[in-house]
Amino acid sequence: MTTIYDIAKLANVSPMTVSRVINNTGKIKDSTKQRVEHIINELGYIPNSAARSLISKKTKLLSLILTDITNPFFTKVARGAEDKAMELGYQILLSNSDEDPVKEAAYIDMVLSTRVDGVLITPTGDDTVNELNRLTKHQIPAVLLDREIKNFSGDAVIGDSYEGSRKLVEHLISLGHNRIALINGPAAISTARERHRGYVETMESSGFPIVNNYISNINYKTDNTQNIIQTLFSLPENERPTAIFAANNFIAVRTIQALDSFGFRVPNDVAVVCFDEIGPIDNFNPFLTVATQPAYEFGQIGIQLLIDRIEKEGAHQPNKIVLPPKIIIRQSSVTNVD
Amino acid sequence: MTTIYDIAKLANVSPMTVSRVINNTGKIKDSTKQRVEHIINELGYIPNSAARSLISKKTKLLSLILTDITNPFFTKVARGAEDKAMELGYQILLSNSDEDPVKEAAYIDMVLSTRVDGVLITPTGDDTVNELNRLTKHQIPAVLLDREIKNFSGDAVIGDSYEGSRKLVEHLISLGHNRIALINGPAAISTARERHRGYVETMESSGFPIVNNYISNINYKTDNTQNIIQTLFSLPENERPTAIFAANNFIAVRTIQALDSFGFRVPNDVAVVCFDEIGPIDNFNPFLTVATQPAYEFGQIGIQLLIDRIEKEGAHQPNKIVLPPKIIIRQSSVTNVD
DNA sequence: ATGAAAGCGCTAACAG
DNA sequence: CTGTTAGCGCTTTCAT
Secondary structure, eight states, X not given: OOOHHHHHHXXXXXXXXXXHHHHTOSOOOHHHHHHHHHHHHHHTOOOOHHHHHHHHOOOOEEEEEESOTTSHHHHHXXXXXXXXXXXXXXXXXXXXXXXXXXXXXXXXXXXXXXXXXXXXXXXXXXXXXXXXXXXHXXXXXXXXXXXXXXXXXXXXXXXXXXXXXXXXXXXXXXXXOOOEEEEEOOTTSHHHHHHHHHHHHHHHHTTOOOOGGGEEEOOSSSOOOHHHHHHHHTSOTTTSOSEEEESSHHHHXXXXXXHHHTTOOTTTTOEEEEESOSSSSTTTSOOOEEEEOOHHHHHHHHHHHHHHHHXXXXXXXXXXXXXXXXXXXXXXXXXXXX | OOOHHHHHXXXXXXXXXXXXXXXXXXXXXXXXXXXXXXXXXXXXXXXXXXXXXXXXXXXXXXXXXXXXXXXHHHHHHHHHHHHHHHHTTOEEEEEEOTTOHHHHHHHHHHHHHHTOSEEEEOOSSGGGHHHHHHHHHXXXXXXXXXXXXXXXXXXXXXXXXXXXXXXXXXXXXXXXXXXXXXXXXXXXXXXXXXXXXXXXXXXXXXXXXXXXXXXXXXOSSSOOXXXXXXXXXXXXTTTSOSEEEESSHHHHHHHHHXXXXXXXXXXXXXXXXXXXXXXXSTTTSOOOEEEEOOHHHHHHXXXXXXXXXXXXXXXXXXXXXXXXXXXXXXXXXXXXXX
């Protein structure tokens, strides 16, 4: 491996001069500069970032901790994050927590030993506050993505789950539904709380009762919905829900599959709506009615906030960016739509 | 930031003893070990990997260079790669080349300066051989993913594009099609060459002519298919293709969109088949007939090969793993299928 | 079983 | 404009 010492020797200068040429600092005679640069190119020399990090305490590495990149929402987040990071000279370390606090903690360990400059994270739940505190203790800035956390104030990029929720429920109500079930994420996750709030308030303001049996909480990514669907549809026909609000795309898919397994068709027997698209290509799967969120921007803005926090001196106020959802009406809720 | 010196001072030992405790090397008296470990936990000390890398010349970092993680095939590859890497104690740096050799080269630069231990890469084309040679020059192992490269022999995980291609075309022929168009990727990419070969040989062995106008090459990810579709369907009705073999999922989507814009319906007017799923959830979008590839395994195996190469002493023979595709028949080619 | 010295590759601080 | 010295945090080597 060639080092600045090799270059220095060949160029008859000190290593320090080589360093100056590489970093474009200080004043170097043009001829020396040329000579050094020529040798650098000749040998294909590339600075060792470990050595640099040791001094600068910066790695130009960021950690992106998502629950699962396989979820199209997070796929696009990752793409936005990567693009912005690259643009600003950083690289991204990817991790999937799978909604599992144990995996999440293990990743924070790695993050800490890799000494990344910052972390953009979708926390698994409110308890993630402990991991965030570990980061803070080591002065590693973190930005929350998609989910806020109780007892933690810091930068965040989130969607407007309350608003999206209201609009989805209003849409269902406008179609004549009033027995609407909510299959939600865990109450320890802010998006689930907000979607619940949107659901409840919209139902109430439309004068419909909140039926507790209609509301359930499951894991956003793993739990299946068989039991829930079975229970809901064992009710007498005039008490069954006519529509289901699935809190996210994965829950929606599992819900539709469960419905299918019991012989119920969407939307003929039941209408289904949810948050976020189920595929990477917008408007290509013309099936699910969704509250879609600008995932790519989540990633971009998240990284931008993070890098601002890293590079800008002084502790400025926490920045909270709220990105609005967009309702797209498709066949899973109405039959007569393209 | 706490260092082994801080620990050493508090434990009344030398830094070397602390290092030994951390790495579990040498013989340490149990009592000293306990004492040191206690203080380590107390302070929440975590070793600085930059310092370690400087000595060991290892970073425990791998680079994953894909064309676009937004493509569900690569999304799953990334997931498989990340899982396997984590399991083996490595972290993954994610990059998207967007099929652009310039971006690809820029990423290789970063890779080189970050001193990753290895690279798993989907090359943009045969010219990527130059970038791979740069890696080799710096003794950084690389494993090819999904695509092989002319004039480069090394480890690779690829699919059987020829076989998948044959089966897709055979499927179309069995449905009575013989005017089948191929919208392929660039000839500089091995998968495109193999898919072309599978198409040509299957057509010929079935006694059908190869119509040159039916074959076109475009970028896997960016070029649109408007012109191609327009040209094909300006032909007299009895010369138009009745089926289209799109070489990958993204081309298929753009093809269907283009067909749609000209008022042609799939599969009623034209059958469409392609490689790889268009969504992350298998069997949920019951539309496209595809040759699907085990993307998750691509990632897992790729990382496994890479780490073997990194950790196993001695230069063993290049390892080439070929993963078979699976044909899934859906509505884009036949109307009477679930 | 433990420690001291040296050095990995680079740059900040100071000298000239 | 260029060089010298020291040290980032850790581990290897050699002593004890």
